[in-house]
Amino acid sequence: MSITMKFDVVVVGAGVAGLYASYQLASMGWKVALIESKPAGRIGDKVCGDAIGVHHFEEIELTPPSYTIDHQYKGVKIYSPSGKHSIIVPGEGVSVNRIKFGQWLLEQGLKHGVTLLDQHVVTDVVFKDNQLKALRVKRVGGETIEVEARAFIDASGYRPAIRSKLPPEWPIAERPYTTDYNIAYREVVKVDKPIEPGEVDYAIIYLNIEIAPGGYWWLFPKNREGDVLNIGLGVINNGKYNPRAQYDKYLRPVFKGEILHAGGGVVPTRRPLPTLVWRNIASIGDAAYTVNPVHGGGIGSSLLSARIVSKYLNSALESGRADEHTMWQANIDYNIAYGAKQAGLDILRMYMQKLSNEDYEWIMENKIVDGSSVYDLGTKGDLAEKIVHGVTTFIRLLGRPSLLNELRIVRNYMNKARELYTTKYPEKPDGIYSWMKQVEDLFNEYATRIGFDRGSLVKW
Ligand SMILES: Cc1cc2nc3c(=O)[nH]c(=O)nc-3n(C[C@H](O)[C@H](O)[C@H](O)COP(=O)(O)OP(=O)(O)OC[C@H]3O[C@@H](n4cnc5c(N)ncnc54)[C@H](O)[C@@H]3O)c2cc1C
Structure with missing residues (x-):
């Protein structure tokens, strides 16, 4: 008979996302467990540009x-x-300094009562009544325990420990392309x-x-x-x-x-998950694809997603039930703050991955982009008006009419993608399946138009 531990919230993964979410939720008064495969002293360690x-x-x-x-x-x-x-x-x-930053976040969590299960690996999930009931967790070189909770957060990075074990038809389980x-x-x-x-x-x-x-x-x-x-x-x-x-x-x-x-x-390097919440599960950070698709920065948006999800999980737990209905606003807030920009930049990323060194050289030599347009692109996710419509860049781009045409196509799809993640994002969970189809259709149409091979769906 295995040991069972019980918490309000179980967070899997002590990267920046999981560390920050567990700290936030514990400081709101919830009984939180943080499960991490690394030993405590190595928490924070991450291969990163920093x-x-x-x-x-x-x-x-x-x-x-x-x-x-x-x-x-x-x-x-x-x-x-x-x-x-x-x-x-x-x-x-x-x-x-990733180690010191991680250790500092961990300290904040521990001070607020987070229970750290380090050197523990999630191996399986247990369902009951169409909800997640518990995680099976194995201590490195030791026994397997069951950890039950009212809600679970998958913050386990690019190979998600919980999401990968959920029914594939749940929108939170969406698989990426290679x-x-x-x-x-x-x-x-x-x-x-x-x-x-x-x-x-x-x-x-x-x-x-x-x-x-x-x-x-x-x-x-x-x-x-x-x-x-x-x-x-x-x-x-x-x-x-x-x-x-x-x-x-x-x-x-x-x-x-x-x-x-x-x-x-x-x-x-893609748009975020269709939904960060489903049933009593939330996903944040790399596990929810919150990285900026163009420059690959994900520390800031991991923290942001942790903050937004913690806020709505807190109110959902207070209301007595954590599910997609009580936490839906997390998606809307995240998309406004960052997700819509990611969706636009995902379109641009696919185009950039088709450019040659000559294209980049020409673009920079002819000053088609400058520091402020890249800044605008980075902050708003818009292919700055002045690149596509500016008089001086227009005249220069006449020297490469095919590039001008492509940039217009890219801008058009970027706008459509952003729209899907803002004004066209479903107000309630019921609309998510038809919305996901619209997103998939848009990205397929665009990939065909620019001749981008998306590869195959990742097998977990
Ligand atoms: C090479 C590289 C360079 C980067 N450069 C930058 C940069 O300069 N700036 C920037 O902002 N971002 C950068 N990023 C992205 C950034 O590092 C990530 O977006 C961010 O750290 C993600 O944090 P996270 O908490 O979501 O995931 P992670 O940091 O991946 O944390 C996930 C945690 O879950 C644990 N875990 C996984 N599976 C299990 C399991 N089954 N059981 C228990 N624990 C588990 C892991 O051990 C890990 O500690 C870079 C990424 C890479 C790879």
Whole structure:
């Protein structure tokens, strides 16, 4: 007979999303368990670029202590494939120390009474009355226990531990396509030769599809001296490229020094889940695909989704029942705050993954985009009016009429996608299935129009 533990809420995954949600819900007075496969001391450790715009913290009113921040940026610098052209996207950012930040979030949760089950892996789910009743959880090298709760949050990252075991017809169980992911490899290196002093103030992105097909490679400084660098690259997950091999071939020979941390990772680069809530289950962070599809940043939006879901789960539990009806507003709030932008950027991402180095070079050499239009694109998810309709860019784009035409098509689909996640998003759960069909039709139509192969549905 296995042991059974009972909680109000069980959160699976102690990444930023699960740590923040468990802390929030415990501080609201609920009895919360946080289940994590890693040992407690390694919580926070994550292969990541570590860069985040400070506006993300401001928006959720979270102030991480200064010891959790390694370095500060004035903005993002983007280089063309040849390295001859660059643009600066303004905006204050920081390099987070992921371990220290994770440990700090964990401390906040523990102080508010979160029960941490570290070194525990979710292996199975138990249903009762069309709801999730419990999780079967195995302690590493030990026994299996059952953990029951009134509600569950899947915050277990790109390979979702709960969602993958739910009935496939539940909208929260939606499976992604293989190309909805980028696969990445990165190292933190103490380099023998520091970068130029002028470069240390920027998170630097290099567009070069020979080095990073369907993605980009990055160099994010982690100190003022410019000799500790977070260097990595992401490639489209279409079975053709290996990010580690690309790194070894192109970047390792350039950045020699002592490797402080190394590893691979997977980033969902798509629109969010159709719904973050279904029955007594919610999903947040990478498990709910909350990453920005174009630049792959997901720390901020993981925290945001955790905050929004915690708020509505709290009121649902107070009302006596947590399900899609009592928590639906979480979807509406998330889409307005971030999801609609993601949907637009998912359209742009698919187009960008078809561009060549010559296209990027031409776009940057002819100043079709500048820092402020990329900033607008990043904050609003709109293909800035001035790129497609601006007089000066229009005249320049006449030199590449096919590009002008494509940009108009992309802009049109971006607008339609955003509309589906805002004004056309169902007000109530009943409308979700017909809405999902509209989204799928739009993305299929667009993929066919631009000749994008979405790959196959991921098998979990
Ligand atoms: C290479 C790379 C670079 C990135 N660069 C940036 C960047 O510069 N800026 C940025 O903002 N974002 C970046 N991201 C994205 C960002 O790291 C993620 O979006 C964010 O950390 C997701 O947090 P999460 O809590 O949702 O998931 P995760 O951090 O993946 O946490 C999930 C947790 O669940 C645990 N878990 C999984 N399965 C189980 C199970 N069955 N049982 C128990 N526990 C389980 C895992 O051990 C893990 O601790 C990058 C990602 C990668 C891979």
